[in-house]
Amino acid sequence: KNQVEQSPQSLIILEGKNCTLQCNYTVSPFSNLRWYKQDTGRGPVSLTIMTFSENTKSNGRYTATLDADTKQSSLHITASQLSDSASYICVVRGWDSGYALNFGKGTSLLVTP
Amino acid sequence: EAGVAQSPRYKIIEKRQSVAFWCNPISGHATLYWYQQILGQGPKLLIQFQNNGVVDDSQLPKDRFSAERLKGVDSTLKIQPAKLEDSAVYLCASSFRQGGSYEQYFGPGTRLTVT
Numbered sequence A: 001k002n003q004v005e006q007s008p009q010s011l012i013i014l015e016g017k018n019c020t021l022q023c024n025y026t027v028s029p030f031s032n033l034r035w036y037k038q039d040t041g042r043g044p045v046s047l048t049i050m051t052f053s054e055n056t057k058s059n060g061r062y063t064a065t066l067d068a069d070t071k072q073s074s075l076h077i078t079a080s081q082l083s084d085s086a087s088y089i090c091v092v093r094g095w096d097s098g099y100a101l102n103f104g105k106g107t108s109l110l111v112t113p
Numbered sequence B: 001e002a003g004v005a006q007s008p009r010y011k012i013i014e015k016r017q018s019v020a021f022w023c024n025p026i027s028g029h030a031t032l033y034w035y036q037q038i039l040g041q042g043p044k045l046l047i048q049f050q051n052n053g054v055v056d057d058s059q060l061p062k063d064r065f066s067a068e069r070l071k072g073v074d075s076t077l078k079i080q081p082a083k084l085e086d087s088a089v090y091l092c093a094s095s096f097r098q099g100g101s102y103e104q105y106f107g108p109g110t111r112l113t114v115t
Helices: none
Strands: A004-007 A010-014 A019-025 A030-038 A045-051 A056-059 A062-067 A072-077 A086-094 A107-112 B005-007 B010-013 B019-024 B031-037 B044-050 B053-056 B065-068 B075-079 B088-095 B110-114
Touching: A004 A086, A010 A019, A019 A030, A019 A086, A019 A107, A030 A062, A030 A072, A045 A056, A045 A062, A045 A072, A072 A086, B005 B088, B010 B019, B019 B088, B019 B110, B031 B075, B044 B065, B044 B075, B075 B088
Parallel strands: A010 A107, B010 B110
Antiparallel strands: A004 A019, A019 A072, A030 A045, A030 A086, A056 A062, A062 A072, A086 A107, B005 B019, B019 B075, B031 B044, B031 B088, B044 B053, B065 B075, B088 B110
16 A cells, blocks of 8 residues: 555646645654656656645745655645646655655646646 | 756557666665656656665555665666556656665656556
């Protein structure tokens, strides 16, 4: 069973609008959580990384939040641009998973004009 | 700083044929990873190297997949013989050291289609 679940599976929004992507995980104990952006035909690129003691982390128009108690994270995109169209992947590392990362299936975001 | 390089970018083969992928990590990165990403899913770790030693290959189908990193730099991943279900993007990533605090940098991937 996948220990990282993302929702929605896909999302279409108009350029300029905001959106929020969700990530729920069961990985425990928890070490850190990353959000990656993966453009079509490219490898994932890290947007943010948060440890259990961090509640929020921003990277430009991207803001990630983390609630380690409820094991939930969100990625908020402000004033979306066409270039934000991509897959967004939540990745969680636990202390007892060696050095392996637990990947979600991703949310596919399409920003339309 | 040059990124992770992979080749080829695309490969189409028939089932039961063999194929090899090449990866050149970021200079100085000791840890190298191979992932398989099936369409619509997140990457799945196949094998992890620390220098030229294998750290984790628990999810590598060893009856048909093999990987090596002989000199602790470049790496090759081979599939022999290929099956239809091997159709996926094969991503190579590298990090300065192993451990969750070190960021993994991904290459562009090799898209494999098995017909």
